Amino acid sequence: MKKTLPEHAPMEGFAVQGNCLQVGGMSLIRLAERVGSTPFYAYDRQRITERIALLRRHLPEGILLHYAMKANPMPAVVQHLARIVDGIDIASVGEMKVALDTILAPDKISFAGPGKRSSELRCAIAAGVTINVESEQELRMIVKLGEHLGITPSVAIRINPDFELKSSGMKMGGGAKSFGIDVEQAPKLLKLLASLKLNFVGLHIFSGSQNLNSAAILEAQLKSLQLGIRLAQHMPIPMRLLNIGGGFGVPYFPGEERLDLAVIGENMQPMIRTFREQLPETFVAIELGRYMVAEAGIYVCRILERKVSRGKIFLITDGGMHHHLAASGNLGQVIRKNFPVIIGNRMQDTDKEVVSIVGPLCTPLDLLAEEMMLSKAVVGDFVVVLQSGAYGLSVSPTAFLNHPLPEEILV
Numbered sequence: 001m002k003k004t005l006p007e008h009a010p011m012e013g014f015a016v017q018g019n020c021l022q023v024g025g026m027s028l029i030r031l032a033e034r035v036g037s038t039p040f041y042a043y044d045r046q047r048i049t050e051r052i053a054l055l056r057r058h059l060p061e062g063i064l065l066h067y068a069m070k071a072n073p074m075p076a077v078v079q080h081l082a083r084i085v086d087g088i089d090i091a092s093v094g095e096m097k098v099a100l101d102t103i104l105a106p107d108k109i110s111f112a113g114p115g116k117r118s119s120e121l122r123c124a125i126a127a128g129v130t131i132n133v134e135s136e137q138e139l140r141m142i143v144k145l146g147e148h149l150g151i152t153p154s155v156a157i158r159i160n161p162d163f164e165l166k167s168s169g170m171k172m173g174g175g176a177k178s179f180g181i182d183v184e185q186a187p188k189l190l191k192l193l194a195s196l197k198l199n200f201v202g203l204h205i206f207s208g209s210q211n212l213n214s215a216a217i218l219e220a221q222l223k224s225l226q227l228g229i230r231l232a233q234h235m236p237i238p239m240r241l242l243n244i245g246g247g248f249g250v251p252y253f254p255g256e257e258r259l260d261l262a263v264i265g266e267n268m269q270p271m272i273r274t275f276r277e278q279l280p281e282t283f284v285a286i287e288l289g290r291y292m293v294a295e296a297g298i299y300v301c302r303i304l305e306r307k308v309s310r311g312k313i314f315l316i317t318d319g320g321m322h323h324h325l326a327a328s329g330n331l332g333q334v335i336r337k338n339f340p341v342i343i344g345n346r347m348q349d350t351d352k353e354v355v356s357i358v359g360p361l362c363t364p365l366d367l368l369a370e371e372m373m374l375s376k377a378v379v380g381d382f383v384v385v386l387q388s389g390a391y392g393l394s395v396s397p398t399a400f401l402n403h404p405l406p407e408e409i410l411v
């Protein structure tokens with residue numbers, strides 16, 4: 001028998017009552033009334049909380065969980081996460097302002113990014129956040145600014161490792177990279193630290209993103225821990241923190257499956273035990289963006305028109321690529337595949353048809369679903385794009401064609 005691919009990635013998680021998706025303990029129809037207009041993004045607080053609990057249950061005890069806020073910088077989401085994670089990783093001063101508004105102490109916030117301006121570094125030093133240093137030039141500038149401000153800056157050294165996170169959606173370490181300091185140059189730089197007026201926190205190793213292969217993740221974690229042990233020999237003072245990155249992915253497309261956290265957790269146990277025997281004073285952190293929030297978020301728009309063109313059915317909606325670039329297939333996808341999409345107010349309908357869902361923009365790139373089998377829908381129905389809690393609105397070209405911005409809510 002020929003095995004057919006599933007129509008979409010796993011998407012169970014939101015409850016269904018009657019014919020309607022439930023979000024944040026409320027029917028989608030009522031939620032849309034509450035928001036007052038479409039399109040909108042909704043993030044489910046409970047699902048975010050459950051995701052953090054799942055990580056804590058499976059990962060070795062004592063591992064610190066950091067939220068990489070570029071995945072979803074909505075202030076309410078960041079506030080919620082700040083209460084249940086151990087730190088926040090930021091990549092700009094704009095993000096720093098949101099992170100500093102939370103209950104987290106500044107020393108729980110770390111600032112990465114390959115091109116930090118001196119004005120940004122001054123803000124970060126004054127705020128007391130840890131700066132993940134990405135070059136020797138940056139390190140020297142931080143020392144100078146610290147002296148000028150009369151504040152001792154806190155720094156961690158970001159390492160570009162000599163390995164990569166295999167089968168990653170996006171590789172950010174290994175080979176020639178603009179991120180971090182090549183590991184070959186790290187010993188010299190670490191020795192230099194002894195003579196500089198700095199508060200040395202530790203190392204940051206981030207090798208990649210959107211990975212669904214637990215063996216590849218475990219291999220990168222092991223190599224990162226071993227690299228930490230190796231580099232510790234060159235440090236003038238013990239490191240307090242080793243951030244080994246994350247890269248945990250979520251399933252977006254047909255055929256993809258969720259990561260098995262139990263497998264990752266079990267295999268991490270002995271690695272962490274060995275690491276602690278070597279470096280008992282060092283905390284280990286992992287930083288995750290997408291994995292914490294992606295599956296807790298949906299994008300909702302409404303059908304404005306049902307058009308049939310030469311036999312092909314188009315549902316034209318009030319939302320599209322200007323709000324959700326990733327679902328349109330234009331955010332780094334080589335071959336376009338469909339995100340999980342549903343008709344949110346027709347969850348149980350058995351009457352189905354194959355449709356393409358497009359947005360209001362005058363470009364064929366404005367596509368939310370291509371030839372998907374969905375419940376037969378009419379004008380006014382709700383199109384819901386699942387797996388939309390990460391890299392949604394903030395990576396989308398909202399100014400393109402100048403349509404109104406969508407609302408964002410945490411429920």
Ligand SMILES: *Cc1c(COP(=O)(O)O)cnc(C)c1O
Nearest residue numbers: 068071206209210247288289290
């Ligand atoms: C983007 C980024 C992350 C988050 O990656 P996810 O795939 O969303 O988990 C973490 N750390 C650094 C340094 C990043 O640049």
